[in-house]
Amino acid sequence: MASLATDPAQSLAITPEDVRRAAEAIGSQVVRTPTLESRTLSELTGARVFLKFENLQFTAAYKERGALNRLLSLTAEERKRGVIAMSAGNHAQGLAYHARRLGIPATIVMPQFTPLIKVQQTEGHGADVALHGEKLEEATAHAHEIAEKRGLVFVHPFDDPLVMAGQGTVALEMFADAPDIDTLVVPIGGGGLISGCAVAASEVAPNCDIVGVQAELYPSMKSAIEGQPIIADGDTLAEGIAVRTPGRLTLEVVRRLVSDIRLVSERDLERAVSMLLAIEKTVVEGAGAAGLAALLAHPHRFRGRTVGLILCGGNIDTRLLANVLLRDLVRSGRLARLKIRLKDRPGQLFGVARVFDQQQVNILEVSHQRIFTNLPAKGLVTEIECETRGADHLDRLIEALRAAGYDVSRVELA
Structure with missing residues (x-):
């Protein structure tokens, strides 16, 4: 539970008062995004689900809040010199x-x-962009070098009290709009968002259960809390929370105020991104869908609760989004690629197409393979990509093809 009643708050980097001051400071300079109940997601998950649409910020992510709060704290002289940050995203x-x-x-x-x-979007907001290093750690070191040489103020993406307090304003708005929330599920990268939200909740909703979510490939905060070696690497859809080293300040807040941290797979993240677009008609990036992914992956943990999910960002590449949506159609059986073994004689493809017609399945693409196959020289394999009404419809098609004497197998996703 997010309570500081039995443990003085001064031992943490921020207090509830810091979050309130941040809310007053940033005021109307950021969008007060809506918190809305999703009836459909509630029915699907067995929890009462509220969504905080931070993907509706001007830059499509909550990160504006902490960044602005830090900028507003600068002296006139610091403003004149300027700021620098390391970031590949929001x-x-x-x-x-x-x-x-x-x-x-x-x-x-x-x-x-x-x-x-992302480089173009950042430059479009008027910033000077320097590309350096292959890893985030190299870029961070370079940013500190530039800051020291030019006298710039370094603005950390998460391990800064003013940034943490700014992110905590998300929770203040959520509890004001949906006071019944008893479980807040928050994505974790470096820990800035969950730290600010947990501290805010400790005052306005002290009995609220705070649960963190990380991608399985980047369980850095969970590993640090449990005293395990941090092994974080790989390509994750949730690149916004793909952080190898959690913050020093945020770690202590998470240790004190967060009940547990749940891990989600890439498949869970893909499914959540697709569901939010299909059901809520809203575009979220992988990190933004992490909360819903946790509900899908760990249903017993949240069933019967009133859950708040923060859709923390909506910056996803359109080609990547298209791939995620198509892969979800494949997993649901609405799209399929079937591998069918045929004899190399006239009428074979016609016979297969007739079965598709009888089952009212739409053929999207046909590919014959005679050379790169382990079949005899007079054998061939055809792959047919098709569109069905769902898994049951696809099963009926496969049964009909086999009943007609064809050797059929599905080309499965990894």
Whole structure:
């Protein structure tokens, strides 16, 4: 439970008062995003689900809140010199956007592998972008070097009290709009968002259960809390929370105020992104869908609760989003690729197509393979991509093909 009643708050980096001051400071300069109940997700998960649409911020992520709160604390002389940050994503855009609004020069250091679209979006907000290093750690070190040489103020993406307090304003708004929330599920990267939210909840909802969520490939905070070696690597859909080393300040808050941390697989994340678009008609990135992924992966943990989920960001590459949606259609049986063994004689493909017609299944693509196969020279394999009404419809098609004498197998996703 998020309570500080039995343990003085001064031992943590921020207090509930810091979060309240942040809310007053950033005021109307960020969007007060809606908190809405999802009846459909509630029915599907067995919990009463409320969604906080932080993907509706101007830069499509909650990161604006902490960045702005930090910028507003600068002295006139610091504003003149400017700020610098290391970020490959939402922190970069949030800081750059509000720095330009306030007339503060901003420099962002990004790893060289950063997608071009993110570089362009950050530059579009008026920041100078420097690409350096292959890893985030290298970019961070370079940002500190530039800050020291040019006298710039380094704005950490999560391990900064003012940034943490700014992120905590998300929870203040949620509990004001949905006071019945008894379980708050928060994505964890470096820990800035969950730290701010947990401290805010300790005062306005002291009995609320705070649960963190991390991608299985990046369980850094969970490992640190449990005293385990941190093994975090790989390509995750939730790149916004793909942090190898949690914050020093945020770690202590999580240790004190967070009940537990749940891990979610890539498949859970993909399914959650697809469901939010299909059901709520809202686009979220992998990190933004992590809370729903946790409900899907660990239903018994949340069933019967009134759950608050923070859709913390919506910056996802459109091609990646298309892949996620198509893969979800495959897993649901609405799209399928069937491998069918045929004899190399006239009428074989016609016979297969007739079965598809009888079962009212739409054929999208046909591919014959005669050369790269282990079949005899007069044998061939055809792969047919098709569209069905769902898993049951697909099963009926496969049964009909086999009944007609064809050797059929599905091409499965990894």
